[in-house]
Amino acid sequence: MFGLGMPELLLIFVIALIVFGPKKLPDLGKSIGRAMAEFKKAQEEFQESVKSEMREVEKSADLEEIKKLGKIDLSASPEAGTEKPAEGPVPEQKTEQKTEQKTEQKTEQKTEQKTEQKTEQKTEQQPDQEKHEEAKGNA
Numbered sequence: 001m002f003g004l005g006m007p008e009l010l011l012i013f014v015i016a017l018i019v020f021g022p023k024k025l026p027d028l029g030k031s032i033g034r035a036m037a038e039f040k041k042a043q044e045e046f047q048e049s050v051k052s053e054m055r056e057v058e059k060s061a062d063l064e065e066i067k068k069l070g071k072i073d074l075s076a077s078p079e080a081g082t083e084k085p086a087e088g089p090v091p092e093q094k095t096e097q098k099t100e101q102k103t104e105q106k107t108e109q110k111t112e113q114k115t116e117q118k119t120e121q122k123t124e125q126q127p128d129q130e131k132h133e134e135a136k137g138n139a
Contacts (some may be wrong), residue, residue, distance in 0.1 A: 004012075020028055
């Protein structure tokens with residue numbers, strides 16, 4: 001368990017016997033046993049609650065998928081014979097498009113800022129280089 005063999009456990013038992021005495025040792029063992037049992041029970045309850053929550057999440061995820069499938073226009077299927085164009089994007093698609101546009105705008109802004117910073121750094125470095133070259137020419 002923790003790298004404790006029989007000699008180590010025997011040593012711990014002897015020390016506990018000396019510290020607590022032979023009269024209190026059985027009571028101490030009972031209380032430790034009860035505490036371990038309660039801990040195990042609490043652990044099992046926690047695991048069961050986590051499992052039940054996971055089942056509920058899976059069920060709700062399945063319901064969301066079913067709802068999405070229910071929004072599909074079945075009249076546009078090849079079995080119907082004639083294909084009808086969709087009447088505009090589904091509300092979920094609109095929100096996805098908006099988020100994609102926002103992320104694209106943010107990335108464009110970041111790249112513009114980076115290029116501006118680079119050009120500023122280059123313009124700042126050019127006068128320094130010219131002064132350094134003039135100093136070399138004068139020497």
